[in-house]
Amino acid sequence: DADVTQTPRNRITKTGKRIMLECSQTKGHDRMYWYRQDPGLGLRLIYYSFDVKDINKGEISDGYSVSRQAQAKFSLSLESAIPNQTALYFCATTDSSSYNEQFFGPGTRLTVL
Amino acid sequence: AQSVAQPEDQVNVAEGNPLTVKCTYSVSGNPYLFWYVQYPNRGLQFLLKYITGDNLVKGSYGFEAEFNKSQTSFHLKKPSALVSDSALYFCAVRDYGTGNTGKLIFGQGTTLQVKP
Numbered sequence: 001d002a003d004v005t006q007t008p009r010n011r012i013t014k015t016g017k018r019i020m021l022e023c024s025q026t027k028g029h030d031r032m033y034w035y036r037q038d039p040g041l042g043l044r045l046i047y048y049s050f051d052v053k054d055i056n057k058g059e060i061s062d063g064y065s066v067s068r069q070a071q072a073k074f075s076l077s078l079e080s081a082i083p084n085q086t087a088l089y090f091c092a093t094t095d096s097s098s099y100n101e102q103f104f105g106p107g108t109r110l111t112v113l
Numbered sequence: 114a115q116s117v118a119q120p121e122d123q124v125n126v127a128e129g130n131p132l133t134v135k136c137t138y139s140v141s142g143n144p145y146l147f148w149y150v151q152y153p154n155r156g157l158q159f160l161l162k163y164i165t166g167d168n169l170v171k172g173s174y175g176f177e178a179e180f181n182k183s184q185t186s187f188h189l190k191k192p193s194a195l196v197s198d199s200a201l202y203f204c205a206v207r208d209y210g211t212g213n214t215g216k217l218i219f220g221q222g223t224t225l226q227v228k229p
Binding site for chain 1: 122128135147149155156157158159162178214215216217219220221
């Protein structure tokens with residue numbers, strides 16, 4: 001887990017606020033992913049990126065945006081937070097040669113009031 | 114449509130007994146299957162994967178999983194459960210829907226509770 005870090009680990013914000021979650025990795029992987037976890041729903045993919053110029057929407061991208069500042073950094077933004085975006089957010093990385101085994105960060109617990 | 118199902122929300126087992134956490138899948142190509150574990154306040158940790166070869170895959174912490182193509186299942190097993198195995202377990206399968214994107218489809222998770 002130390003190879004993939006997320007900041008902040010916990011955040012409480014208010015409806016309508018813009019918030020950014022950050023992810024950094026030292027594994028040298030090219031592919032990075034943002035997921036959200038909700039009880040009973042497993043993990044759902046928000047966005048993913050193959051490199052700094054290749055960003056793709058996942059299954060639940062509405063209300064979110066991302067930025068791949070460098071190969072090692074991938075940020076998730078909530079443009080105008082709403083309460084149903086309260087969830088646990090995970091960043092993950094992999095490379096094209098690892099048969100898709102993904103390595104996860106410790107997660108960010110976000111609460112939108 | 115590709116999917117993963119974990120039919121049990123929670124599995125309860127006594128320490129020292131064998132445990133099984135079930136997973137079934139549906140994919141359009143050869144299945145690449147994974148198990149992850151999530152301890153409280155931690156990220157997901159990789160346990161094991163099946164890509165090809167032997168149907169019985171061994172992984173971390175004494176866990177193993179059995180791939181059954183005819184039943185489209187990939188159940189997680191351990192011969193003797195420990196209280197420290199109590200956690201949330203996720204099964205996942207490679208998403209073939211859009212080529213080699215590295216995307217995974219996750220099941221909804223199964224909480225394993227091992228009692229002393």
